[in-house]
Amino acid sequence: MIYPATETFIHEAAHSIRLGGVVAFPTETVYGLGANALNAEAVAKIFEIKQRPFFDPLIVHVASHEMTREVVATLPDIALRCMKAFWPGPLTLVLPKSAIIPQIVTAGLDTVAVRMPEHEVAQKLIHASGVPIAAPSANPFGYLSPTTAEHVFSQLGDKVEIILDGGKCPVGVESTIIKIEDEGIVLLRYGGIPVEDIEAVAGKVSVIRKQEVEAPGQLPYHYAPETKIVLVKDVSKIPDDSSYGIIMYKKRDVAFKNIHIMYLSDDGDLRQAAANLFTCLHALDALRLSVIYAEEIPEIGLGKAIMDRLKKAQARHS
Numbered sequence: 641m642i643y644p645a646t647e648t649f650i651h652e653a654a655h656s657i658r659l660g661g662v663v664a665f666p667t668e669t670v671y672g673l674g675a676n677a678l679n680a681e682a683v684a685k686i687f688e689i690k691q692r693p694f695f696d697p698l699i700v701h702v703a704s705h706e707m708t709r710e711v712v713a714t715l716p717d718i719a720l721r722c723m724k725a726f727w728p729g730p731l732t733l734v735l736p737k738s739a740i741i742p743q744i745v746t747a748g749l750d751t752v753a754v755r756m757p758e759h760e761v762a763q764k765l766i767h768a769s770g771v772p773i774a775a776p777s778a779n780p781f782g783y784l785s786p787t788t789a790e791h792v793f794s795q796l797g798d799k800v801e802i803i804l805d806g807g808k809c810p811v812g813v814e815s816t817i818i819k820i821e822d823e824g825i826v827l828l829r830y831g832g833i834p835v836e837d838i839e840a841v842a843g844k845v846s847v848i849r850k851q852e853v854e855a856p857g858q859l860p861y862h863y864a865p866e867t868k869i870v871l872v873k874d875v876s877k878i879p880d881d882s883s884y885g886i887i888m889y890k891k892r893d894v895a896f897k898n899i900h901i902m903y904l905s906d907d908g909d910l911r912q913a914a915a916n917l918f919t920c921l922h923a924l925d926a927l928r929l930s931v932i933y934a935e936e937i938p939e940i941g942l943g944k945a946i947m948d949r950l951k952k953a954q955a956r957h958s
């Protein structure tokens with residue numbers, strides 16, 4: 641059921657987490673499906689609800705630096721610098737794990753992904769639970785991430801007892817994931833913090849080593865709607881057919897009468913485009929169209945995360 645994220649329901653959700661339950665909650669990126677990260681059985685329920693393969697590790701959400709220190713084995717200087725600059729916020733750090741994190745959370749890896757979310761509801765929920773919360777995005781495995789409580793409900797329905805409704809997620813794409821290694825920083829997923837911003841505070845970030853898939857978010861066909869997605873440079877050539885949809889980068893006059901059009905932004909603001917991306921994909925996917933065309937957007941800053949999700953959605957059907 642969906643409940644408003646009032647103090648009362650946040651505390652009820654925290655109570656459920658303490659008892660080993662699973663709740664859906666908003667973060668600034670997407671909605672998460674959370675359980676006590678220190679309780680292996682509770683975490684197993686997340687995998688069951690999502691139909692997620694056990695080889696795909698989860699992100700542990702924390703609300704304080706003390707909590708971070710409890711879940712990691714070491715906190716190198718470069719990690720501290722990233723935390724200072726981007727936490728709370730959409731940056732996930734992969735670091736050596738501490739012994740209190742069960743294997744199921746990390747899929748047997750000796751590293752753990754940690755993030756301090758900025759969303760007030762997420763922070764209150766973690767504080768009230770008193771434990772770090774392991775949470776993937778609240779969608780069935782491989783499908784689109786939810787950016788509203790309704791998306792969660794329509795994808796997972798009654799499998800989740802409590803869905804805290806905190807409105808639409810302001811960032812709208814998942815966190816950027818980086819792995820901190822002795823040799824430097826490796827990017828595992830483009831996301832809500834642009835790589836350029838990370839490089840400005842922490843130095844060079846090496847981009848994903850293609851052959852070694854470390855995060856299943858790197859699989860070429862992740863984040864896909866059911867409808868076929870086709871990326872196009874020039875939308876003006878698309879036939880004006882009512883079985884088609886278009887996601888356009890910015891608002892402008894077009895001659896289409898029949899095609900279903902949605903806009904990512906008013907005039908090209910990448911932040912606005914990221915915030916609207918999954919909303920547009922969910923809405924057009926629900927219309928059961930034959931094709932959703934997506935206009936290519938500039939691959940700079942947040943544009944990289946947006947294009948990454950669109951390319952992965954396209955890859956599923958090609």
Ligand code: TXA
Pocket residue numbers: 667669670671672673696697698699730732734746749751752753755775776777778813814815816817828854855856857858
């Ligand atoms: O914005 C977000 O990151 C959202 C919100 C809920 O926080 N969460 C999210 O979780 O996107 P999920 O599970 O959908 O994606 C997490 C990614 C997965 O691709 C997983 O493989 C990777 O993080 N990951 C987790 N632990 C890892 C580790 N130890 N090493 C490498 N990748 C890891």
Ligand code: MG
Pocket residue numbers: 776777785
């Ligand atoms: Mg996900």
